[in-house]
Amino acid sequence: MSSVNLLAREVAAKIVFYGPGLSGKTTTLRKIYETVRPAHRGEMMSIATEGDRTLFFDFLPVKVERVNDCSVRLALYTVPGQVFYNATRKLVLQGADGVVFVADSQPEALDSNRESLQNLEENLLEQGIRLDRFPLVMQWNKRDIENVLPVEQLRATLNARGAPEFETSATSGRGVLDALKAITRLVIKDLRAKRIVPPPRPTPSPVSPGAGLEAQLSQHLPTRPSQTMQAVQPPAMTPRQHPSSMTVTAVNTAPAGAPASRMEVTPTSSSMAVPRTAGQRALGPATALAPGELFDHARAAEAAFTSGQYGACITACMDAVRRALALAGEGSMAQQGFLLRVDGTDLLRLQGLSNRVDTARVDDAAFALYFVMQVFTRLNTAGLPETA
Numbered sequence: 001m002s003s004v005n006l007l008a009r010e011v012a013a014k015i016v017f018y019g020p021g022l023s024g025k026t027t028t029l030r031k032i033y034e035t036v037r038p039a040h041r042g043e044m045m046s047i048a049t050e051g052d053r054t055l056f057f058d059f060l061p062v063k064v065e066r067v068n069d070c071s072v073r074l075a076l077y078t079v080p081g082q083v084f085y086n087a088t089r090k091l092v093l094q095g096a097d098g099v100v101f102v103a104d105s106q107p108e109a110l111d112s113n114r115e116s117l118q119n120l121e122e123n124l125l126e127q128g129i130r131l132d133r134f135p136l137v138m139q140w141n142k143r144d145i146e147n148v149l150p151v152e153q154l155r156a157t158l159n160a161r162g163a164p165e166f167e168t169s170a171t172s173g174r175g176v177l178d179a180l181k182a183i184t185r186l187v188i189k190d191l192r193a194k195r196i197v198p199p200p201r202p203t204p205s206p207v208s209p210g211a212g213l214e215a216q217l218s219q220h221l222p223t224r225p226s227q228t229m230q231a232v233q234p235p236a237m238t239p240r241q242h243p244s245s246m247t248v249t250a251v252n253t254a255p256a257g258a259p260a261s262r263m264e265v266t267p268t269s270s271s272m273a274v275p276r277t278a279g280q281r282a283l284g285p286a287t288a289l290a291p292g293e294l295f296d297h298a299r300a301a302e303a304a305f306t307s308g309q310y311g312a313c314i315t316a317c318m319d320a321v322r323r324a325l326a327l328a329g330e331g332s333m334a335q336q337g338f339l340l341r342v343d344g345t346d347l348l349r350l351q352g353l354s355n356r357v358d359t360a361r362v363d364d365a366a367f368a369l370y371f372v373m374q375v376f377t378r379l380n381t382a383g384l385p386e387t388a
Helices: 025-035 084-094 107-126 151-157 174-195 213-218 285-289 292-306 312-327 335-337 346-355 363-381
Strands: 003-005 010-018 061-067 070-078 098-104 136-141 166-169 246-251 262-267
Touching: 003 246, 010 025, 010 084, 010 262, 025 061, 025 174, 070 174, 084 107, 098 174, 107 151, 136 174, 151 166, 151 292, 166 174, 166 262, 174 246, 262 346, 262 363, 285 292, 285 363, 292 312, 292 363, 312 335, 312 346, 335 346, 346 363
Parallel strands: 010 070, 010 098, 098 136, 136 166
Antiparallel strands: 003 010, 061 070, 246 262
16 A cells, blocks of 8 residues: 655555454554644544444554655554454455554463464465565553463464564553554565665755755756866857857847847857867756756757757747656646646746747747756756656
8 A cells, every 4th residue: 555655755654453353453543543643643533333343444644754855654554353354354454564463462362362363364365465574563462461471472372473572551552652663664664675665865955045946956057167277268169069158149230320130149158168078068057957858858948049949949848848747747737837836827938938939039948948947946856756
């Protein structure tokens, strides 16, 4: 049942409390419910008879501390203890990520404990899971009662696998949270081994509190060359040779005294250019921000802008944005943009520009490139796309 919400950085896991009837499973969940802070727990649901025996299950969602930089949400269930409700046991056990076996420490319950443990093993095998390779914690319950079995005897009879074990009293809560913490650690370790829990996000460069999008963008832009380097004016080159270094200048083709009639893009030297060896193409700001799978789209947009093909630039930017937003999950572009906290007004503006590329101007294409950089930055902040 484990699932990961990459955007919210939240892992959900299912833990089932298993054991014979009246061993203290429901009481254990109630004590957890009473102990956990209200902000970190959901509602507890229970279906019981007049004899206070759980016929279906108890369910208690609990939010625990962060793992890596992910929060963890546990769904805690219990199964009915009576053997004749085995179909329900199987149903509740499906998709479990870990089990806490709640054993009754009273001598007369030893056979019931053994039978229930065997039943657990059989039901897991039907799912193709071996109990000795599954997160398991043993909870020796009712230790507050007189004349209970010694832990050594319980261990010899029920814990040949050497699973972590805890002496508990569900009515008072003693040891209950320790058992819950232990099974949580085992489940998270197992999810990591299965590569379900995502790795920690790379630590970004420090940004001052309250810094806006521009400050976030600057973390990923090409580094300025050392100011101690002597500035050398390169010879005139074509825009194709300088894809990331251009300026807009006015060119007067009218007679003297007449106003300038058109605008064109010409390459210039730039202090933001990245030092490179012969034959190496410099990265433009959008390309420098792009994740690997969107690198070519960003470069195509910048190349179109450099060559003055503003409509083609907007089309390439729209394609890059569509693919980038899809990394946030299924849904419309508006929903995906909302999840990434992208400016909705800017998204609508780009969509509008993409519908009239034949009349695109230089400022339209410049905006499209800016918006692409905004989306790439939001992806980076969300830790997307996830790397293996």
